[in-house]
Amino acid sequence: MSVPERAARCGAILFTDLVGFTAYTDMHGDLAAVDVLDRQSSLVAAAIGGGGRIVKELGDGLMLWFDELDTGLSSTQAILESVAEARDAADFPLSVRMGMHVGDVIERGDDIVGHAVNIAARVADLAGPGELLVTDEVLRSLDDSGNAAAFRPVGPTRVKGVAEPIWLHRLAT
């Protein structure tokens, strides 16, 4: 069997996660939970416009891909603002937390796979409600743009399979 050649693409991977979704589902039921997931998808899709794409849903979270880091960051800020506005208007019940990493991925149909994807998922796990955490690699990629000043250091974390610790930063709000 021949293995098709696949080229790696470099870009930004973003994971979103709904804070308290399990407890919300337990209290309000499956139908209400599905409504929340649908609402999250529509809020995120509207916020990113054509700047990126939702790769797939993962439980109560989304995985997104951006060809350009700058676009990814501006879209992420738009998502945070959009969710905050919806919550203020009692139009969305939960907070969203997010994690971003940049790196190479392999496209597999509409999906993307690679170690960078695993790292981005781990980063999102450590974010608080309404917070964006990014890796050192994201910040290093921003050095020339001046956007790095908007981030504050958080600390190092370990990811299975990665020898070196991964340093995290949060978007200051």
Next chain:
Amino acid sequence: MTDDAPARFGYRPIMVPTSETAVSTVRVTTESAAVHVTADADLHTVVAERLPMVVDQSTATIDSTSTSVDLRVPEGMDLVIGTSSGRVQITGSVGSVAVVTTSGKVEIDDAASLDVRTNSGRVIVANSRGEARVISGSGKVEIDHCGAADVTTTSGRIVLRDVAGTARAHCASGKVDITMAGAHDVGAETVSGRISISLPEGTRALIDTLSAGTVAVAGEHDCVVTARSGSGKVDVSTR
């Protein structure tokens, strides 16, 4: 042990004089180890026994594979600690503290400010002179005194006492207890879990809860208290 203490167990500890190197931050990364840092007012060096330490300008970095990291630092030292699992204990008075861990209890005596993130470990803080930011998955978070507080847990109880700044607490399923030291804004939210907020006597708070609606105060208010619980009781009181 003093700064020039003799070597123990047949080896000599690594000591970095902070006055000569202007070390102000110690970074510790381990895969799976208990980390214990002791701040000592009489100490002028970073003392790391049996640990590899690299000093670069103002930062001393320890990347250890040991199962136990034991450090002694001068008071006021900033600490950045990352570990996969293992208890993190900081004794004495230190500067800003950042801890990221997957699991393991985190205990902090006295810090200028702190940012602690853990997936499943209890977090106990005696005093944070500035902001205390804690994000925990399933562990209880307990802070005896702090400036501003911003605490999130998924399923762990949140107990904040003597909060001397803005307080934010977010818990998916667990109780939230907040005792304010002064008239500062409070935001507390649970999906399912009781919320209890205690304000100092005489505080004129604009209270906003789902069950009671917005309770207006006559004249000016000192602070805004917002509490949202999906299914739990909300109790706002003065003492």
